[in-house]
Amino acid sequence: MPLSPLLAMPGVATPEAATRGYVFNHTMIRVKDLARSLDFYTRVLGFTPVHRQDFDEAAFTIVYLVLAPDRAAIPEDDGERLRWVLGQPGVLELTHNHGTEQDADFHYHHGNAEPRGFGHLCVSVPDVGQACERFEALGVPFQKRLADGRMKHIAFILDPDGYWIEILQPAPFVG
Amino acid sequence: MPLSPLLAMPGVATPEAATRGYVFNHTMIRVKDLARSLDFYTRVLGFTPVHRQDFDEAAFTIVYLVLAPDRAAIPEDDGERLRWVLGQPGVLELTHNHGTEQDADFHYHHGNAEPRGFGHLCVSVPDVGQACERFEALGVPFQKRLADGRMKHIAFILDPDGYWIEILQPAPFVG
Numbered sequence: 001m002p003l004s005p006l007l008a009m010p011g012v013a014t015p016e017a018a019t020r021g022y023v024f025n026h027t028m029i030r031v032k033d034l035a036r037s038l039d040f041y042t043r044v045l046g047f048t049p050v051h052r053q054d055f056d057e058a059a060f061t062i063v064y065l066v067l068a069p070d071r072a073a074i075p076e077d078d079g080e081r082l083r084w085v086l087g088q089p090g091v092l093e094l095t096h097n098h099g100t101e102q103d104a105d106f107h108y109h110h111g112n113a114e115p116r117g118f119g120h121l122c123v124s125v126p127d128v129g130q131a132c133e134r135f136e137a138l139g140v141p142f143q144k145r146l147a148d149g150r151m152k153h154i155a156f157i158l159d160p161d162g163y164w165i166e167i168l169q170p171a172p173f174v175g
Numbered sequence: 176m177p178l179s180p181l182l183a184m185p186g187v188a189t190p191e192a193a194t195r196g197y198v199f200n201h202t203m204i205r206v207k208d209l210a211r212s213l214d215f216y217t218r219v220l221g222f223t224p225v226h227r228q229d230f231d232e233a234a235f236t237i238v239y240l241v242l243a244p245d246r247a248a249i250p251e252d253d254g255e256r257l258r259w260v261l262g263q264p265g266v267l268e269l270t271h272n273h274g275t276e277q278d279a280d281f282h283y284h285h286g287n288a289e290p291r292g293f294g295h296l297c298v299s300v301p302d303v304g305q306a307c308e309r310f311e312a313l314g315v316p317f318q319k320r321l322a323d324g325r326m327k328h329i330a331f332i333l334d335p336d337g338y339w340i341e342i343l344q345p346a347p348f349v350g
Contacts, residue, residue: 003251006224009238011213015246018309019221021301024242024265027202028294028341038186046194049181063184067199067264071190076178086299086345089242089265090199095294109290117284117338118293119203119270124261126196134193163292166203170261 026064026091027121029163030108033101034061036160037094041065044140044157045123045165047092050074050085059098064091067123092121110162120156122166128153131167201239201266202296204338205283208276209236211335212269216240219315219332220298220340222267225249225260234273239266242298267296285337295331295339303328303344310342 006012031037041047047065054061064085068074075081085091100106111118125131132146132155143156143164155167181187206212216222222240229236239260243249250256260266275281286293300306307321307330318331318339330342 001227002253003225003249003256006227006238009210009213009224009227011210011217012224013214013218015217015221015223018305019242021244022221022242022306023244023299024222024267024296025299025343026297026341028297030291030294035184035186038184039188042186042190043188046190046197047199048190049184049187050178052176052181052184063181067194067197069196074178078177081178083345086343089263091297092199093294093297109284109286109292111284111286111293115284115290116205117336118286119205119268121199122201122203122266122268124198124200130193131197161292166201168200168261170258 023087024089025086026093028062028093028095029118029121029161030095030097031159031161032096032106032108033160034063034094034096036101037096038063038065040140040160041092041094044135044138048074051082061096061098063094063096065094066091108161108163110164112164120164120166122168124168124170126169128155128167128169131169135167198262199264200261201268203237203268203270204293204296204336205270205272206334206336207271207281207283208335209238209269209271211276212271213238215335216267216269219310219313223249226257236271236273238269238271240269241266283336283338285339287339295341297341297343299343299345301344303330303342306342306344 047067049063049065051064075084135157141158143158146152146155156164159165222242224238224240226239250259310332316333318333321327321330331339334340
């Protein structure tokens with residue numbers, strides 16, 4: 001659909017000047033086992049952790065991760081780095097409530113069964129076929145392989161908590 | 176925390192070369208009333224819709240939105256624009272299952288009550304005090320005002336489905 005009818009959809013307003021500088025900075029998900037999730041997001045998907053904060057009294061830890069195209073762009077200085085990461089789009093925040101990893105029965109809700117809400121994260125990749133072959137080789141579980149269902153150009157893998165991660169390749173596909 | 180201990184946390188791996196070009200592209204949430212959500216995300220937060228796809232048989236619609244610093248950067252050509260948006264970080268995908276807006280009892284689950292999982296989206300702003308005054312003036316509901324609780328530098332507003340949106344200002348704060 002061309003841009004002009006999109007801008008004329010019911011509800012759509014022209015951004016006010018007051019929103020200048022607003023950045024869709026991050027998405028937060030809770031994870032049961034921080035080390036397992038850090039392994040997945042860094043090793044499988046290529047994220048880099050850039051900030052960690054421990055809230056000892058409330059017994060939780062947060063970690064911000066970025067999929068930085070250029071790792072050299074990450075400031076070394078703590079304060080500078082925090083200011084930098086909070087001004088970036090595409091940051092992932094993992095929240096770990098201490099101790100959940102020790103409870104065999106504990107699990108978070110991925111949002112795609114009742115009660116539904118949040119759906120998925122999406123990582124776009126230069127070559128979706130190659131990426132999916134790599135995920136298979138790494139033993140990553142799939143919710144939907146490229147060959148499954150009607151949409152042959154997208155796949156869904158599962159993170160350690162069962163959150164769905166869409167994998168696709170930027171292209172003018174028709175779904 | 177400096178960068179080096181972050182990179183030495185249990186589970187953290189150095190990104191493989193195969194992940195080069197991976198982009199944390201979008202986060203998908205389901206919304207009950209598309210027009211109401213489009214109003215909120217465009218008028219209140221400054222997003223611009225850049226792609227819409229209707230799945231008539233499965234009775235749902237998706238809309239991709241960006242908080243584009245420069246609207247002129249959005250390609251006019253459909254195919255080019257879709258390729259562009261799928262290569263960007265910080266995209267928001269709204270999914271609307273047709274008809275939910277007509278059911279007074281229907282609501283999605285925001286993830287911050289049981290069963291928990293997804294936590295929030297975050298929009299960073301140049302001036303968090305000014306932004307919160309603007310949200311108050313617009314009648315946006317708050318989950319947490321700046322003055323509430325211990326963390327005086329962050330607020331949480333609620334979108335039309337009750338999803339939490341953190342509002343903060345990039346700064347080297349200590350939470």
